[in-house]
Amino acid sequence: MLVLAIDTSNRAMSVALVRDQTVLGETTINVRKTHSESLMPAVAQLFKSTSLLPAAVDRFVVAQGPGSYTGIRIAVTTAKTFAWTLHKELVGISSLAALAANVTTSAGLIIPVFNARRDAAFTGAYRWQNGELVSVLADRHTPMASWLAELATQTAPLQFIGDDVESFRPQITAKLGQQAQFVSGIDNLPHASKLALLGQTAQPVANIHRFAPNYLRITEAEANWLKQHPTNEGHEPYVEEI
Amino acid sequence: MTEKKPELILAFESSCDETSVAVVEDGVKIRSNVIASQINSQKRFGGVVPEVASRHHVEQVTLCAEEAMTQAGVTYGDLTAVAVTYGPGLVGALLIGVSAAKAVAFAHQLPLIPVNHMAGHIYAARLVKPLVYPLMALLVSGGHTELVYMRGAGEFEIIGDTRDDAAGEAFDKVGRVLNLAYPAGKKIDDLSKLGQDTFNFPRAMIKDANYDFSFSGLKSAFINKVHNAEQRGEKLSKPDLAASFQASVIDVLITKTMRACQAYGVGQLVLAGGVAANSALRSALTSAIDQEDPNLDFVVPPIRLCSDNGAMIGAAAHVMMARGARADLDLNADPSLSFAYAEEVLN
Numbered sequence: 001m002l003v004l005a006i007d008t009s010n011r012a013m014s015v016a017l018v019r020d021q022t023v024l025g026e027t028t029i030n031v032r033k034t035h036s037e038s039l040m041p042a043v044a045q046l047f048k049s050t051s052l053l054p055a056a057v058d059r060f061v062v063a064q065g066p067g068s069y070t071g072i073r074i075a076v077t078t079a080k081t082f083a084w085t086l087h088k089e090l091v092g093i094s095s096l097a098a099l100a101a102n103v104t105t106s107a108g109l110i111i112p113v114f115n116a117r118r119d120a121a122f123t124g125a126y127r128w129q130n131g132e133l134v135s136v137l138a139d140r141h142t143p144m145a146s147w148l149a150e151l152a153t154q155t156a157p158l159q160f161i162g163d164d165v166e167s168f169r170p171q172i173t174a175k176l177g178q179q180a181q182f183v184s185g186i187d188n189l190p191h192a193s194k195l196a197l198l199g200q201t202a203q204p205v206a207n208i209h210r211f212a213p214n215y216l217r218i219t220e221a222e223a224n225w226l227k228q229h230p231t232n233e234g235h236e237p238y239v240e241e242i
Numbered sequence: 243m244t245e246k247k248p249e250l251i252l253a254f255e256s257s258c259d260e261t262s263v264a265v266v267e268d269g270v271k272i273r274s275n276v277i278a279s280q281i282n283s284q285k286r287f288g289g290v291v292p293e294v295a296s297r298h299h300v301e302q303v304t305l306c307a308e309e310a311m312t313q314a315g316v317t318y319g320d321l322t323a324v325a326v327t328y329g330p331g332l333v334g335a336l337l338i339g340v341s342a343a344k345a346v347a348f349a350h351q352l353p354l355i356p357v358n359h360m361a362g363h364i365y366a367a368r369l370v371k372p373l374v375y376p377l378m379a380l381l382v383s384g385g386h387t388e389l390v391y392m393r394g395a396g397e398f399e400i401i402g403d404t405r406d407d408a409a410g411e412a413f414d415k416v417g418r419v420l421n422l423a424y425p426a427g428k429k430i431d432d433l434s435k436l437g438q439d440t441f442n443f444p445r446a447m448i449k450d451a452n453y454d455f456s457f458s459g460l461k462s463a464f465i466n467k468v469h470n471a472e473q474r475g476e477k478l479s480k481p482d483l484a485a486s487f488q489a490s491v492i493d494v495l496i497t498k499t500m501r502a503c504q505a506y507g508v509g510q511l512v513l514a515g516g517v518a519a520n521s522a523l524r525s526a527l528t529s530a531i532d533q534e535d536p537n538l539d540f541v542v543p544p545i546r547l548c549s550d551n552g553a554m555i556g557a558a559a560h561v562m563m564a565r566g567a568r569a570d571l572d573l574n575a576d577p578s579l580s581f582a583y584a585e586e587v588l589n
Binding site for chain 2: 054225
């Protein structure tokens with residue numbers, strides 16, 4: 001199975017072409033440049049380097065969020081459009097799971113963290129079980145303080161991973177002490193080859209058109225609206241063909 | 243003998259709160275024009291919330307594209323190019339069309355044509371009849387109020403622009419003061435028919451020797467009038483307020499547009515953009531032309547083609563492609579994309 005995997009959930013962008021268990025190519029770019037500019041040239045270069053055509057891909061795998069709203073929309077839109085226009089399979093994988101998959105040696109819990117600003121994070125807890133990465137505590141948007149309090153009740157070692165972990169490190173160490181371990185170096189960046197491997201065993205989406213990012217947060221405008229209009233009277237459906 | 247294959251462009255538009263995909267033949271014929279409107283969602287907030295708009299676009303874009311291909315009865319092998327609006331507009335919204343268009347273009351090895359949304363509005367007129375250059379275009383929408391001079395196909399020069407609010411923006415703000423649901427343009431248009439211009443709001447810059455506009459003073463005058471009356475416990479006639487506001491906007495637009503058409507000696511005037519749907523503006527411009535410049539050919543697209551749609555992008559893409567416009571795969575959204583300003587303005 002030939003897989004093209006795309007992750008633009010955060011600052012780093014990663015794309016990979018993977019055939020079964022073999023990585024044919026991977027590009028990861030970690031500079032402040034918009035994903036809109038970088039993504040498609042990187043994809044095109046991967047196909048060119050591997051002498052493959054997009055039509056040869058069997059399955060498109062995308063990091064579906066959480067993460068930067070604009071970032072996950074670019075990856076999701078690109079992947080779903082590819083899958084739709086080429087009549088291929090589409091798989092969405094948690095962006096947190098894709099990052100957690102970098103840690104292959106841990107016997108404890110793997111804690112991927114994206115900074116969601118205002119002392120909050122997108123995070124969750126994962127564990128390897130019989131060669132499969134399993135979500136133990138579901139992905140969430142949470143204040144960091146209450147997340148660390150919940151993690152403190154766990155007995156297993158906790159391996160924190162992600163470029164954003166550094167910004168929370170004093171807080172993590174103060175709460176969890178020796179229980180917290182930190183991944184170093186390039187493992188903190190997403191690698192789309194890992195995403196591709198996770199995507200190979202996942203179930204493809206049934207309705208490509210309806211596929212959307214997992215933002216894990218409704219917009220502020222909608223939250224305020226729902227506070228004042230709990231029954232959401234008279235506004236569905238939101239989008240209509242005219 | 244083989245028949246000449248028609249040029250078919252698949253065009254994406256997602257700059258604001260409409261997701262639209264169209265198939266346009268030879269820049270003049272609409273084969274399909276699928277438009278998904280978010281008005282029902284955005285009216286909850288009294289205006290377009292960019293993050294909400296972007297989220298809706300992701301859910302709609304392939305659906306619209308599939309329907310556009312199906313309705314047009316075309317396959318990818320029939321397509322000549324893929325076109326997309328890359329600005330101006332809301333950056334997050336634009337990025338959905340741009341990402342989707344790039345994926346289709348790359349997947350099927352088709353050229354990608356970048357289109358300025360405002361060029362799209364003007365070329366909506368080409369779907370009605372042939373354009374004759376040089377021409378003048380009055381572009382009025384929620385984000386723009388511009389007089390654009392075109393020496394030839396695909397050549398745009400701004401000779402006049404708003405100094406503050408766009409005309410459509412003023413309609414929406416005044417609509418809020420009158421408690422009209424978003425979008426207020428159509429409702430003010432309808433309400434005006436029941437009233438008279440009794441308040442004589444200012445006609446800003448109407449006598450200035452340029453083609454620029456200003457609508458923020460009008461908006462303030464309107465708000466003050468309503469608030470002062472409220473404080474005195476007076477009740478003002480809503481239809482008269484709407485009619486007076488609309489008359490002020492239309493007077494300035496028409497005076498400057500007619501003057502520009504004469505100074506530039508154009509034979510054709512195109513009215514375009516969302517506010518071009520306003521019935522009073524359409525009829526006032528028609529009668530001004532009848533009285534002052536009966537030889538001026540007035541082109542205004544049907545209402546469906548005045549609001550944002552993919553067909554107008556396909557029509558503009560036909561012209562821009564002939565002029566050699568091509569985007570690379572690093573095409574980005576440009577939220578503040580604009581035509582160039584004329585180096586010299588004739589008065």
